[in-house]
Every structure is written in structure tokens, then in C-alpha cells.
Amino acid sequence: MLSQISQTGLSVLFSRQFGFSFLFFLLPFLLISQESLEKSMADFSALVGEVQVGKDRYAQSITFDKAKPYLLIFKITETDSKGRTDSDTYEWNLAHAEPNLIKWDDGRDQILVVIDLGRKDYVKKFDEGELEDYDDEVQLLASDIDNAREIVELIKAAIPLAVAEWEADTAFPQDYPGLKKWLAARIKKATTSDDTYLQSWTFFADHPNRATFKQAEEDEQDEEVECVLNVADLDPKKIDVNIRGDMVLLELACLDNNRFIQITEGGEPGNYDNSLTVVFEEVDEAIIAGRAFEKLMAMAVEAQKEYYASVSSPEAALSGLKKALVKFKHGEESYSPELNGDCLAELTYLVTDDGESTEYKYRYNWADLDTAKVE
Numbered sequence: 358m359l360s361q362i363s364q365t366g367l368s369v370l371f372s373r374q375f376g377f378s379f380l381f382f383l384l385p386f387l388l389i390s391q392e393s394l395e396k397s398m399a400d401f402s403a404l405v406g407e408v409q410v411g412k413d414r415y416a417q418s419i420t421f422d423k424a425k426p427y428l429l430i431f432k433i434t435e436t437d438s439k440g441r442t443d444s445d446t447y448e449w450n451l452a453h454a455e456p457n458l459i460k461w462d463d464g465r466d467q468i469l470v471v472i473d474l475g476r477k478d479y480v481k482k483f484d485e486g487e488l489e490d491y492d493d494e495v496q497l498l499a500s501d502i503d504n505a506r507e508i509v510e511l512i513k514a515a516i517p518l519a520v521a522e523w524e525a526d527t528a529f530p531q532d533y534p535g536l537k538k539w540l541a542a543r544i545k546k547a548t549t550s551d552d553t554y555l556q557s558w559t560f561f562a563d564h565p566n567r568a569t570f571k572q573a574e575e576d577e578q579d580e581e582v583e584c585v586l587n588v589a590d591l592d593p594k595k596i597d598v599n600i601r602g603d604m605v606l607l608e609l610a611c612l613d614n615n616r617f618i619q620i621t622e623g624g625e626p627g628n629y630d631n632s633l634t635v636v637f638e639e640v641d642e643a644i645i646a647g648r649a650f651e652k653l654m655a656m657a658v659e660a661q662k663e664y665y666a667s668v669s670s671p672e673a674a675l676s677g678l679k680k681a682l683v684k685f686k687h688g689e690e691s692y693s694p695e696l697n698g699d700c701l702a703e704l705t706y707l708v709t710d711d712g713e714s715t716e717y718k719y720r721y722n723w724a725d726l727d728t729a730k731v732e
Contacts, residue, residue, distance in 0.1 A: 570633055
């Protein structure tokens with residue numbers, strides 16, 4: 358945390374004093390990178406064209422967004438000997454490709470160039486304009502061996518440029534308040550081929566880490582699921598982007614699989630859970646949100662240490678504990694806890710349900726409790 362603060366502080370100081378001169382210094386390099394990637398993709402497009410395989414003809418094209426040249430579209434249209442056509446289109450981010458897995462394959466009657474994403478199903482595949490599936494590679498046809506070799510070498514060299522430019526375009530805030538605001542704005546309504554999901558993420562105003570995530574299908578809003586959690590309880594090693602059908606999912610899980618996420622479904626309290634899932638429309642949106650959450654979780658752990666300050670004495674600890682025991686509700690039941698005494702303590706719970714109250718009392722000595730078994 359100290360290193361993060363120092364880096365942030367230096368960045369702020371640097372930007373204030375030298376911001377404009379540094380920007381003008383850096384800008385040519387950013388432009389060179391973009392121009393280099395744009396030129397590489399233009400060269401890539403020029404190398405891909407029509408190929409004859411047996412009696413079938415394949416028309417191929419590579420197009421890209423000049424503002425974001427790492428986003429590629431590959432279209433291939435097969436025309437058979439009877440003039441019948443079939444078109445497939447692939448969309449993907451070159452930054453996700455693995456340089457060491459880019460290769461060409463000399464088949465019996467065709468030469469394939471394989472752009473492999475390393476088992477990451479981040480390639481959108483469209484059949485006649487309709488989203489069909491997600492895949493982990495793109496295969497295109499080369500006109501000959503030299504053409505295949507040239508495409509492979511060009512793609513390998515372009516991937517680092519694509520990574521650098523994509524990461525620059527998708528940078529998120531590095532300060533805790535800014536990052537919370539940035540993430541909350543990006544968890545929103547998402548539409549798939551079958552459903553539309555209404556989603557929101559809001560942070561508590563009175564606690565640095567607590568948040569509420571809400572999700573409901575648009576046509577079933579009365580069954581909305583609400584998750585209340587502490588971001589510091591989430592595991593940065595269990596952030597997964599998964600594809601199910603045409604749904605892009607970002608899955609977050611609690612540390613040690615603890616069920617620390619409070620669930621309310623359709624207005625009724627449910628069981629606590631150990632994970633939650635956010636729906637996105639695009640793979641890149643989910644990937645960047647996952648990286649932002651990883652950063653946020655680390656910051657939340659430090660914020661938690663500051664929020665729950667260490668106590669100076671047993672008396673201060675006992676006083677703080679008594680204040681923390683407040684009345685709460687779970688479903689139709691209300692709980693009124695009260696702690697009395699010091700070393701010899703008495704914990705009282707008054708549980709009220711449908712007008713009827715039951716009192717529970719626990720008497721114990723703090724010295725008899727095992728600090729290693731506090732969960």
C-alpha cells in the first residue's frame with residue numbers, strides 16, 4: 358500500500374509540475390505505436406485474399422477499426438462449384454492472441470494459418486450474420502507457403518503492439534475512490550440473444566468496502582437478486598471470465614469459499630453465498646472489469662485495516678464490541694443483542710418473530726475463549 362501511495366503521489370506531483378511537457382514527450386511514442394499497429398494490420402489485410410481449394414473458392418477479408426486497430430474482423434465466404442455460398446465472420450481482439458501459438462499448417466490441399474488465443478474462447482463467430490458461438494482460434498487460408506510464413510511473422514510481431522495499445526485504451530483509475538466509481542459505472546444493463554439483465558453496483562456511503570450488487574432479468578424484475586458484500590472478502594485469485602452460450606460472465610468468489618455474500622431474492626432473505634456473477638455484452642468489458650476488481654480487492658484489504666483500527670486496550674475492545682452489537686432484521690425476525698459485564702460477560706439475544714419474543718442468554722469468561730477459533 359505504501360508503494361502504491363508513493364507511486365500515486367509521485368504521479369500526481371509529476372503530472373502537476375511536468376504534465377504538459379511529459380504529455381508532449383510521450384505523445385509521439387503513442388502515435389508511433391498506433392501507426393505501427395495500424396500499418397501492420399493494413400499489411401495483414403493485404404496479405405489475405407481469395408484462395409482456391411479444389412473446386413471451391415474462398416473469398417477472405419480482414420478489416421479493423423483504425424481508432425482501435427487491435428479489434429479485427431475476418432470474413433470468409435465459400436462458393437462451391439454450383440455457386441452456392443456460405444459466410445462466416447470472426448471478431449476478436451489481437452491482444453488476446455498468444456504469439457507462441459501462431460502457426461501455419463500445410464494440409465493435403467490447403468494451407469491454414471492459425472491464430473490461437475490459448476484456450477480462451479474470446480473469438481466471436483457469426484454464421485450468415487448471426488452470432489453462433491465463441492471460439493479460441495481463427496483459421497484463415499494462405500495462398501502458398503511464403504504467404505503463410507509472412508502472415509505468421511507479421512501477426513507475431515503485431516501482438517505486443519496490440520497489447521500495449523489495448524491496455525493504454527482501457528486504463529482505469531489507480532486511486533480507490535476513483536476506481537470504485539469507475540467500476541460501478543460499468544456494471545449495467547446487458548443484453549444477450551435471449552434475455553436482458555438489469556444490473557447495478559453501488560458502494561455504501563458509510564463503509565469503504567461494503568457494496569450492493571443487484572441483478573434481474575428485465576421481464577422478471579420481481580425476482581431481483583440482491584447481494585450485499587465486503588469487497589475485501591473477495592479472492593483476487595478467483596476472478597474468472599467465462600462464456601456460456603452467448604453470455605459473457607465475470608465470476609467473483611469469496612476467499613476460502615466463505616459464504617460471506619448476503620442474498621435477498623425477490624425481496625425475501627436467502628442463504629448466504631460464496632460467489633456472484635456479473636453479465637457483460639462484450640468479452641473485453643468483462644476482462645477489464647476483472648482486472649479492475651483485482652486492483653480494487655487489494656486496495657479494499659488496506660482500507661479495511663484503516664477502517665477497523667487496532668484497539669489500544671481490552672477495555673477499548675470491549676467498548677467497541679458493545680457498540681457494534683446493534684439491532685437487525687433477517688426476514689420476519691428481528692434480533693436485539695446486548696452485551697454486559699467485562700471479564701465475566703453476559704450476551705443476551707432477544708429474537709422477535711410475528712409478535713412473539715424469545716430471549717437467549719450466554720454467560721462466559723472471555724479468558725475461556727480460543728482466539729484461534731474466532732470466525
